[in-house]
Amino acid sequence: MTTFGIMTLHIESEASYLHEIAARSHSCGMECYHFLPSSINPLTQQIKGRRFCAVEQNWIDDEFPIPSLIYDRCFYGDDEHSKQCIPIVSWLKSRDDITFLGFGLPNKLELYETLSNSRLAPYLPHSKSIKECSEVMSALNKQKKIIIKPINGSQGYGIYYLKKNDKTIHVKTEKNKKIISRIFPNETKLFQWLQPLINFRPYLIQPYLELSNTASRPFDIRILLQKDEQGVWVERGEGIRIGNTGGILSNLSAGGSVTDFTTWSSTLSQTNKEYICSELNFITTNLPLILENEISPLFEIGVDIGVARNGAIWILDVNSKPGRKVVLSTNPDLKDTLFLAPLLYGKYLIQSASKERKSHYEKTLYH
Incomplete structure (x- = not known):
């Protein structure tokens, strides 16, 4: 049975998301584990972490070898634990016997410089x-x-x-x-x-881009892209994130709310709607291919798109470890699809023996 490891910096990180993935792992022929990079013993290369019990449907403490498949959900800060884990993750990504679902992206400035030399350059705010x-x-x-x-x-x-x-x-x-x-x-x-x-x-x-709506609330479009069970990029869903009145952020962590894209776009004129949808399609079709060609293999991308008051379309942020709240709140029917996606893509990687890896590990940790 394939060993599938989910790696986070804290044991309580994304608890419900990890549980939903693990609960489906056995049906995909996988044994699911959860661990922190810092819990790997450098001498024995054994890990003290958690294994998901398919019978009891919960996590149990266990000690195990490094899983052959790893889903990296580490979000780094300025703390000492983050600094300790970064070189460990870099070491894991350099190993040929471990397959990562995706290698992540570099920091915002390096990402800007990469995209500035592509056909997506007109959509980037100067940085x-x-x-x-x-x-x-x-x-x-x-x-x-x-x-x-x-x-x-x-x-x-x-x-x-x-x-x-x-x-x-x-x-x-x-x-x-x-x-x-x-x-x-x-x-x-x-x-x-x-x-x-x-x-x-x-x-x-x-x-500063004028991205607020008529009620002076900042908003943007969040689009979730993933590879499916055949390794093909697909758009899973999209939603509108709306921030506080007079605020600068639409992030849900900053108190933002969500509305579905169809409801929002129905308020636009037919011409504006067609224009925005065409622009979004151009961005989401080209972005994954450019990133994988120029940086490293990926599994998923969260793209934040701003629509300025003058009609200009801007790529505000690109995240290789996106959340799912926006898409699930606007389309709860996607629940099974999103929770199975990492397992099915991991299965594809193992079955296709896709071993192409690039030496950009040290640049792709932060996102």
Whole structure:
């Protein structure tokens, strides 16, 4: 029986999602395990983790060898445990005897540079790393409104909106589902706040895009793409994420809500609807092929698309470890399909002996 391992940084991560996958593993001829990278014994290469019992339908503590198939659901932060796990995961990805469902993507800046040299370049907001505070002020003087975000960020954490007024600078972010604002009287005070921020982690600058709806709530389109049981890219579903009034994020972790794409698109004129659907199809058809050709093999992608007030379409983010809340809340009938997908694609990889792997492991950990 094939051993299928789900790897996370914390034992409680995505508990219901992992349980749903594991509950279906036996029917796919697989033994399912759950473990942390840090729980691998470097000498024996045995793991202390959990095995899913098909009879009792629950997890039991166990010790086992490294599974032959691994589904990587590790989300890294700035903590010591993340720093400990990154080289372990890199080592696992370099091994020929282990098959990963996907290798992930590099950070936002490297991803931007890759896509900037592709046919998707027109859909990318210009992005530039911040090396000095003066670069932020220079961008503000030119554009009046900008966004700064962590190069290695995810789920909307650490994103700030900056606006230059006549005599002050307004900074806004969202934490714990609340909008937090600060007014700086001059650039000296702004720099006193900004310098520790960019010292702590690398940031990038992007222009602020007017992506809010008529109720002044930020929104975007989340599309989930996956490979099916034959290794073919398919679109699983899409939904509209809507943020808080006056906010800057539509992420569900920031308190956003969801509506289905059909309901939202029915409010558009027929011409606008056809245009947006055509653009979305162009992006989702080309994006997976470009990423796999230029970076590394993947299993799934979450794509966030913004529609500006002037009608422009923007690729806001690309995530190789996407969630499923948006798609499941708008189409609950997809439940079985989404929970079986990792197992069926893993089965395809084993049966087709698909061993093509690229040496970009160290660049593809963060997403």
